Amino acid sequence: MHSLAEAQARLAVHIRENGLKHTRQRDEVLEVFYALGGHASIDELLAQVQTRLPGVGYATVYRTMKLFVEAGVAHERKFQDGQTRYEPHMGDDHHDHLICLDCSRIFEFEDPIIEARQSDICAGRHLRPVHHRHEIYARCTLGAGCPDRLPP
Amino acid sequence: MHSLAEAQARLAVHIRENGLKHTRQRDEVLEVFYALGGHASIDELLAQVQTRLPGVGYATVYRTMKLFVEAGVAHERKFQDGQTRYEPHMGDDHHDHLICLDCSRIFEFEDPIIEARQSDICAGRHLRPVHHRHEIYARCTLGAGCPDRLPP
DNA sequence: GTCGATGCAAAGCATTTGCACAGAA
DNA sequence: TTCTGTGCAAATGCTTTGCATCGAC
Numbered sequence: 001m002h003s004l005a006e007a008q009a010r011l012a013v014h015i016r017e018n019g020l021k022h023t024r025q026r027d028e029v030l031e032v033f034y035a036l037g038g039h040a041s042i043d044e045l046l047a048q049v050q051t052r053l054p055g056v057g058y059a060t061v062y063r064t065m066k067l068f069v070e071a072g073v074a075h076e077r078k079f080q081d082g083q084t085r086y087e088p089h090m091g092d093d094h095h096d097h098l099i100c101l102d103c104s105r106i107f108e109f110e111d112p113i114i115e116a117r118q119s120d121i122c123a124g125r126h127l128r129p130v131h132h133r134h135e136i137y138a139r140c141t142l143g144a145g146c147p148d149r150l151p152p
Numbered sequence: 153m154h155s156l157a158e159a160q161a162r163l164a165v166h167i168r169e170n171g172l173k174h175t176r177q178r179d180e181v182l183e184v185f186y187a188l189g190g191h192a193s194i195d196e197l198l199a200q201v202q203t204r205l206p207g208v209g210y211a212t213v214y215r216t217m218k219l220f221v222e223a224g225v226a227h228e229r230k231f232q233d234g235q236t237r238y239e240p241h242m243g244d245d246h247h248d249h250l251i252c253l254d255c256s257r258i259f260e261f262e263d264p265i266i267e268a269r270q271s272d273i274c275a276g277r278h279l280r281p282v283h284h285r286h287e288i289y290a291r292c293t294l295g296a297g298c299p300d301r302l303p304p
Numbered sequence: 305g306t307c308g309a310t311g312c313a314a315a316g317c318a319t320t321t322g323c324a325c326a327g328a329a
Numbered sequence: 330t331t332c333t334g335t336g337c338a339a340a341t342g343c344t345t346t347g348c349a350t351c352g353a354c
Contacts, residue, residue: 021328021333042318057336062319078232080285082318098273101282109273114266118288121250121261127290130253133232134286136270138279173308173353194343209311214344234343310351320341327334 002090004034007073014071028052029064033074038087039106045086079135096134103140154242156186159225166223180205181216185226190239191258197238231287248286255292 007030015022032048033040046061065086068074074086079099094115098107114134122129159182167174184200185192198213217238220226226238231251246267250259266286274281 019333023328023334025335055336058318059320059337060335063334080230084318098277098279100279107277111269111273114269117263117266121263122288122290125250125259126293127250127252128293129288129290132286132288134284136274136281136284138274138281141278141280171308175309175353177310207311210343211312211345212310215309236343306354308351308353310349312348312350314345314347316345317343318341320339322339323337325335325337327332329331329333 002088004031007034007088010073011068011071014067020067025049025053025056025060026064026067028056029061030068030073033065033068033086034088039077039085040087041083041085043083096132096136098136098138101137101139109136154240156183159186159240162225163220163223166219172219177201177205177208177212178216178219180208181213182220182225185217185220185238186240191229191237192239193235193237195235248284248288250288250290253289253291261288 008027011026011030012022014020015026028049029045032045032052036044036048042058042061042065045065046056046058049056049061065074065076068086069076073089075089077085077087077097079085079097095108095110098109099105100107118129118132160179163178163182164174166172167178180201181197184197184204188196188200194210194213194217197217198208198210201208201213217226217228220238221228225241227241229237229239229249231237231249247260247262250261251257252259270281270284
Protein backbone atom coordinates (compact mmCIF):
# COMPACT_ATOMS: atom_id res chain seq x y z
CA MET A 1 0.00 0.00 0.00
CA HIS A 2 1.59 3.18 -1.17
CA SER A 3 -0.92 5.55 -2.59
CA LEU A 4 -3.86 7.49 -1.26
CA ALA A 5 -6.16 5.42 -3.48
CA GLU A 6 -4.95 2.19 -1.93
CA ALA A 7 -5.35 3.59 1.55
CA GLN A 8 -8.88 4.72 0.74
CA ALA A 9 -9.68 1.23 -0.47
CA ARG A 10 -8.28 -0.45 2.61
CA LEU A 11 -10.07 1.95 4.91
CA ALA A 12 -13.32 1.32 3.07
CA VAL A 13 -12.92 -2.41 3.60
CA HIS A 14 -12.18 -1.96 7.28
CA ILE A 15 -15.23 0.26 7.67
CA ARG A 16 -17.46 -2.24 5.86
CA GLU A 17 -16.22 -5.24 7.79
CA ASN A 18 -16.70 -3.59 11.14
CA GLY A 19 -20.08 -2.01 10.61
CA LEU A 20 -18.63 1.48 10.80
CA LYS A 21 -19.53 4.47 8.71
CA HIS A 22 -17.97 6.38 5.87
CA THR A 23 -17.88 10.09 6.69
CA ARG A 24 -16.66 13.30 5.17
CA GLN A 25 -14.30 13.84 8.14
CA ARG A 26 -12.58 10.51 7.64
CA ASP A 27 -12.13 11.25 3.96
CA GLU A 28 -10.59 14.62 4.62
CA VAL A 29 -8.29 13.43 7.38
CA LEU A 30 -7.01 10.63 5.17
CA GLU A 31 -6.31 13.00 2.29
CA VAL A 32 -4.54 15.48 4.52
CA PHE A 33 -2.57 12.65 6.13
CA TYR A 34 -1.27 11.54 2.74
CA ALA A 35 -0.69 15.10 1.58
CA LEU A 36 1.51 15.78 4.62
CA GLY A 37 3.59 12.83 3.58
CA GLY A 38 4.71 11.38 6.89
CA HIS A 39 5.57 12.04 10.53
CA ALA A 40 2.57 14.33 10.89
CA SER A 41 1.48 15.36 14.37
CA ILE A 42 -2.10 15.75 15.51
CA ASP A 43 -1.70 19.51 15.48
CA GLU A 44 -0.43 19.53 11.92
CA LEU A 45 -3.23 17.26 10.79
CA LEU A 46 -5.87 19.30 12.56
CA ALA A 47 -4.60 22.58 11.12
CA GLN A 48 -4.80 21.20 7.58
CA VAL A 49 -8.16 19.53 8.06
CA GLN A 50 -9.67 22.73 9.40
CA THR A 51 -8.82 24.57 6.18
CA ARG A 52 -11.07 22.07 4.39
CA LEU A 53 -13.67 21.41 7.01
CA PRO A 54 -13.89 24.11 9.70
CA GLY A 55 -15.37 22.97 12.98
CA VAL A 56 -13.42 19.74 13.22
CA GLY A 57 -11.80 19.42 16.63
CA TYR A 58 -9.00 17.48 18.27
CA ALA A 59 -11.26 14.64 19.34
CA THR A 60 -12.18 13.75 15.79
CA VAL A 61 -8.59 13.78 14.61
CA TYR A 62 -7.43 11.66 17.54
CA ARG A 63 -10.24 9.17 17.04
CA THR A 64 -9.73 9.10 13.30
CA MET A 65 -6.00 8.45 13.50
CA LYS A 66 -6.66 5.65 15.97
CA LEU A 67 -9.08 4.20 13.44
CA PHE A 68 -6.46 4.47 10.70
CA VAL A 69 -3.99 2.57 12.84
CA GLU A 70 -6.56 -0.18 13.42
CA ALA A 71 -7.37 -0.24 9.72
CA GLY A 72 -3.69 -0.64 8.95
CA VAL A 73 -3.28 2.55 6.93
CA ALA A 74 -1.18 4.41 9.51
CA HIS A 75 1.58 3.78 12.02
CA GLU A 76 2.00 5.54 15.32
CA ARG A 77 5.46 6.85 16.24
CA LYS A 78 6.44 8.46 19.51
CA PHE A 79 9.60 10.51 19.35
CA GLN A 80 11.00 12.54 22.20
CA ASP A 81 9.11 15.77 21.82
CA GLY A 82 6.03 14.45 23.58
CA GLN A 83 3.91 14.53 20.42
CA THR A 84 2.64 11.38 18.78
CA ARG A 85 3.28 11.34 15.05
CA TYR A 86 1.78 9.21 12.30
CA GLU A 87 3.05 7.91 9.01
CA PRO A 88 1.36 6.08 6.16
CA HIS A 89 1.70 2.32 6.23
CA MET A 90 3.90 1.24 3.33
CA GLY A 91 3.44 -2.51 3.02
CA ASP A 92 5.63 -4.76 5.15
CA ASP A 93 8.84 -2.82 4.97
CA HIS A 94 10.09 -1.74 8.32
CA HIS A 95 12.27 1.27 8.88
CA ASP A 96 13.79 3.27 11.69
CA HIS A 97 14.55 6.96 12.04
CA LEU A 98 17.49 9.27 11.87
CA ILE A 99 16.71 12.73 13.20
CA CYS A 100 18.88 15.75 12.45
CA LEU A 101 19.21 17.92 15.55
CA ASP A 102 20.26 20.90 13.39
CA CYS A 103 17.45 21.05 10.88
CA SER A 104 14.80 18.73 12.42
CA ARG A 105 14.49 16.65 9.28
CA ILE A 106 13.58 13.03 9.86
CA PHE A 107 15.29 10.48 7.61
CA GLU A 108 14.34 6.84 7.41
CA PHE A 109 16.74 3.92 7.37
CA GLU A 110 16.69 0.16 7.41
CA ASP A 111 19.74 -1.97 8.04
CA PRO A 112 19.80 -5.76 7.71
CA ILE A 113 22.96 -6.07 9.77
CA ILE A 114 21.38 -4.28 12.70
CA GLU A 115 18.21 -6.35 12.37
CA ALA A 116 20.25 -9.53 12.43
CA ARG A 117 22.20 -8.45 15.50
CA GLN A 118 18.95 -7.76 17.30
CA SER A 119 17.80 -11.33 16.76
CA ASP A 120 21.11 -12.61 18.07
CA ILE A 121 20.92 -10.46 21.15
CA CYS A 122 17.43 -11.78 21.86
CA ALA A 123 18.30 -15.38 21.16
CA GLY A 124 20.94 -15.37 23.86
CA ARG A 125 18.21 -14.69 26.40
CA HIS A 126 15.55 -17.07 25.06
CA LEU A 127 13.69 -14.17 23.50
CA ARG A 128 12.27 -13.53 20.06
CA PRO A 129 12.06 -9.92 18.85
CA VAL A 130 8.51 -8.71 18.22
CA HIS A 131 9.16 -5.12 17.35
CA HIS A 132 11.66 -2.43 18.15
CA ARG A 133 12.28 1.23 18.18
CA HIS A 134 15.54 2.66 16.97
CA GLU A 135 16.16 6.37 16.67
CA ILE A 136 19.48 8.02 15.97
CA TYR A 137 19.86 11.70 16.82
CA ALA A 138 22.62 13.37 14.87
CA ARG A 139 24.14 16.66 13.77
CA CYS A 140 25.26 17.87 10.36
CA THR A 141 28.98 17.50 9.78
CA LEU A 142 28.59 20.41 7.38
CA GLY A 143 27.91 22.78 10.26
CA ALA A 144 26.18 25.96 9.16
CA GLY A 145 26.45 24.64 5.65
CA CYS A 146 23.58 22.23 6.25
CA PRO A 147 21.68 22.78 3.00
CA ASP A 148 18.26 22.56 4.56
CA ARG A 149 18.98 24.18 7.87
CA LEU A 150 15.81 25.33 9.57
CA PRO A 151 15.28 28.01 12.20
CA PRO A 152 15.62 26.60 15.77
CA MET B 153 30.60 5.91 39.08
CA HIS B 154 28.99 2.74 40.25
CA SER B 155 28.19 2.88 43.92
CA LEU B 156 25.90 4.91 46.09
CA ALA B 157 28.96 6.39 47.79
CA GLU B 158 30.33 7.65 44.49
CA ALA B 159 26.98 9.12 43.54
CA GLN B 160 26.73 10.87 46.89
CA ALA B 161 30.15 12.34 46.34
CA ARG B 162 29.34 13.56 42.85
CA LEU B 163 26.07 15.04 43.98
CA ALA B 164 27.81 16.83 46.84
CA VAL B 165 30.25 18.38 44.39
CA HIS B 166 27.44 19.50 42.08
CA ILE B 167 25.58 21.02 45.01
CA ARG B 168 28.68 22.87 46.22
CA GLU B 169 29.64 24.18 42.82
CA ASN B 170 26.18 25.54 42.09
CA GLY B 171 25.39 27.14 45.42
CA LEU B 172 22.62 24.61 46.12
CA LYS B 173 21.78 22.97 49.38
CA HIS B 174 22.21 19.56 50.88
CA THR B 175 18.90 18.29 52.24
CA ARG B 176 17.47 15.23 53.92
CA GLN B 177 15.06 14.68 50.98
CA ARG B 178 17.86 14.60 48.44
CA ASP B 179 19.75 12.10 50.56
CA GLU B 180 16.75 9.82 50.87
CA VAL B 181 15.78 10.00 47.21
CA LEU B 182 19.33 9.15 46.20
CA GLU B 183 19.45 6.14 48.52
CA VAL B 184 16.08 4.87 47.35
CA PHE B 185 17.11 5.42 43.75
CA TYR B 186 20.16 3.23 44.18
CA ALA B 187 18.26 0.66 46.24
CA LEU B 188 15.72 0.24 43.44
CA GLY B 189 18.58 -0.57 41.14
CA GLY B 190 17.46 0.92 37.85
CA HIS B 191 14.55 1.83 35.59
CA ALA B 192 12.64 3.25 38.53
CA SER B 193 9.56 5.37 37.84
CA ILE B 194 8.56 8.46 39.77
CA ASP B 195 5.76 6.50 41.43
CA GLU B 196 8.10 3.75 42.57
CA LEU B 197 10.58 6.27 43.90
CA LEU B 198 7.92 8.26 45.70
CA ALA B 199 6.40 5.17 47.33
CA GLN B 200 9.79 4.14 48.70
CA VAL B 201 10.77 7.61 49.82
CA GLN B 202 7.50 8.03 51.68
CA THR B 203 8.26 4.98 53.85
CA ARG B 204 11.32 6.82 55.07
CA LEU B 205 10.12 10.39 54.98
CA PRO B 206 6.32 10.74 54.99
CA GLY B 207 5.02 13.99 53.58
CA VAL B 208 7.24 14.05 50.55
CA GLY B 209 5.20 14.68 47.42
CA TYR B 210 5.55 14.27 43.68
CA ALA B 211 6.99 17.73 43.18
CA THR B 212 10.03 16.99 45.30
CA VAL B 213 10.74 13.71 43.59
CA TYR B 214 10.37 15.23 40.14
CA ARG B 215 12.60 18.15 41.03
CA THR B 216 15.13 15.91 42.73
CA MET B 217 15.42 13.52 39.79
CA LYS B 218 15.90 16.44 37.47
CA LEU B 219 18.69 17.63 39.73
CA PHE B 220 20.27 14.16 39.65
CA VAL B 221 20.25 14.22 35.87
CA GLU B 222 21.95 17.61 35.87
CA ALA B 223 24.46 16.40 38.41
CA GLY B 224 25.20 13.42 36.20
CA VAL B 225 24.17 10.72 38.67
CA ALA B 226 21.04 9.65 36.79
CA HIS B 227 19.80 9.13 33.25
CA GLU B 228 16.28 9.73 32.04
CA ARG B 229 14.62 7.03 29.89
CA LYS B 230 11.24 7.24 28.24
CA PHE B 231 9.78 3.89 27.25
CA GLN B 232 6.34 3.43 25.73
CA ASP B 233 4.19 3.31 28.84
CA GLY B 234 4.15 7.08 29.23
CA GLN B 235 6.16 6.99 32.44
CA THR B 236 9.61 8.47 32.63
CA ARG B 237 12.10 6.11 34.25
CA TYR B 238 15.54 6.78 35.71
CA GLU B 239 18.67 4.72 36.02
CA PRO B 240 21.97 5.34 37.80
CA HIS B 241 24.73 6.75 35.64
CA MET B 242 27.45 4.12 35.27
CA GLY B 243 30.45 5.94 33.87
CA ASP B 244 30.72 6.33 30.15
CA ASP B 245 29.33 2.99 29.09
CA HIS B 246 26.28 3.27 26.97
CA HIS B 247 23.62 0.62 26.73
CA ASP B 248 20.24 0.02 25.16
CA HIS B 249 17.21 -1.93 26.31
CA LEU B 250 15.55 -5.23 25.62
CA ILE B 251 12.09 -5.45 27.12
CA CYS B 252 10.27 -8.76 27.62
CA LEU B 253 6.59 -8.37 26.74
CA ASP B 254 5.75 -11.49 28.75
CA CYS B 255 7.32 -10.71 32.09
CA SER B 256 8.08 -6.97 31.80
CA ARG B 257 11.70 -7.42 32.73
CA ILE B 258 14.08 -4.89 31.20
CA PHE B 259 17.46 -6.22 30.08
CA GLU B 260 20.36 -4.06 29.01
CA PHE B 261 22.56 -4.63 26.00
CA GLU B 262 25.38 -2.97 24.13
CA ASP B 263 26.57 -4.07 20.72
CA PRO B 264 29.63 -2.64 18.98
CA ILE B 265 28.49 -3.88 15.59
CA ILE B 266 25.23 -1.99 15.87
CA GLU B 267 27.03 1.11 17.09
CA ALA B 268 29.38 0.96 14.13
CA ARG B 269 26.53 0.56 11.65
CA GLN B 270 24.85 3.62 13.11
CA SER B 271 27.90 5.74 12.38
CA ASP B 272 27.99 4.43 8.83
CA ILE B 273 24.33 5.20 8.29
CA CYS B 274 24.88 8.76 9.50
CA ALA B 275 28.06 9.29 7.53
CA GLY B 276 26.24 8.63 4.27
CA ARG B 277 24.09 11.67 4.96
CA HIS B 278 26.79 14.03 6.26
CA LEU B 279 25.64 13.43 9.83
CA ARG B 280 27.43 12.50 13.00
CA PRO B 281 25.51 10.53 15.65
CA VAL B 282 25.06 12.39 18.93
CA HIS B 283 22.91 9.93 20.81
CA HIS B 284 20.35 7.29 20.07
CA ARG B 285 17.54 5.27 21.48
CA HIS B 286 17.22 1.60 20.71
CA GLU B 287 14.62 -0.58 22.35
CA ILE B 288 13.79 -4.14 21.38
CA TYR B 289 10.45 -5.56 22.49
CA ALA B 290 10.43 -9.34 22.60
CA ARG B 291 8.66 -12.45 23.88
CA CYS B 292 10.01 -15.51 25.68
CA THR B 293 10.63 -18.46 23.39
CA LEU B 294 10.01 -20.61 26.47
CA GLY B 295 6.35 -19.62 26.48
CA ALA B 296 4.67 -20.28 29.80
CA GLY B 297 8.01 -21.66 30.95
CA CYS B 298 9.44 -18.17 31.29
CA PRO B 299 11.19 -18.59 34.63
CA ASP B 300 10.39 -15.15 35.92
CA ARG B 301 7.00 -14.69 34.41
CA LEU B 302 5.08 -11.95 36.13
CA PRO B 303 1.34 -11.37 36.34
CA PRO B 304 0.02 -9.24 33.43
C1' DG C 305 19.13 36.57 58.16
C1' DT C 306 19.51 34.90 53.20
C1' DC C 307 18.22 32.41 49.79
C1' DG C 308 17.40 27.92 48.04
C1' DA C 309 14.21 23.74 49.00
C1' DT C 310 9.85 21.89 50.16
C1' DG C 311 4.86 20.81 50.09
C1' DC C 312 0.63 21.75 48.59
C1' DA C 313 -2.52 23.00 45.21
C1' DA C 314 -3.22 24.78 40.86
C1' DA C 315 -1.81 24.97 36.16
C1' DG C 316 -0.06 22.77 31.75
C1' DC C 317 0.05 19.55 27.88
C1' DA C 318 -1.23 15.72 25.21
C1' DT C 319 -4.75 12.59 25.01
C1' DT C 320 -9.27 10.41 26.21
C1' DT C 321 -14.09 10.25 27.40
C1' DG C 322 -19.21 11.48 28.36
C1' DC C 323 -23.01 13.14 26.31
C1' DA C 324 -26.43 15.36 23.35
C1' DC C 325 -26.98 16.02 18.68
C1' DA C 326 -26.01 15.21 13.71
C1' DG C 327 -25.77 12.29 9.92
C1' DA C 328 -24.79 7.56 7.42
C1' DA C 329 -27.02 3.25 6.43
C1' DT D 330 -35.33 4.82 12.02
C1' DT D 331 -31.32 3.05 13.93
C1' DC D 332 -26.91 3.36 15.57
C1' DT D 333 -22.35 5.21 14.71
C1' DG D 334 -19.75 9.61 14.31
C1' DT D 335 -19.10 14.28 15.68
C1' DG D 336 -18.19 18.35 18.46
C1' DC D 337 -17.82 20.36 22.59
C1' DA D 338 -16.36 20.42 27.18
C1' DA D 339 -14.93 18.06 31.02
C1' DA D 340 -11.87 14.52 32.67
C1' DT D 341 -7.50 12.08 32.79
C1' DG D 342 -2.50 11.03 33.45
C1' DC D 343 1.95 12.70 33.77
C1' DT D 344 4.66 16.61 34.73
C1' DT D 345 5.61 21.48 35.95
C1' DT D 346 4.95 25.76 38.46
C1' DG D 347 3.43 29.53 41.87
C1' DC D 348 3.60 30.64 46.32
C1' DA D 349 3.92 30.69 51.32
C1' DT D 350 6.73 28.43 54.50
C1' DC D 351 10.75 25.70 56.04
C1' DG D 352 15.40 24.88 56.72
C1' DA D 353 20.49 24.85 55.25
C1' DC D 354 24.32 27.86 55.24
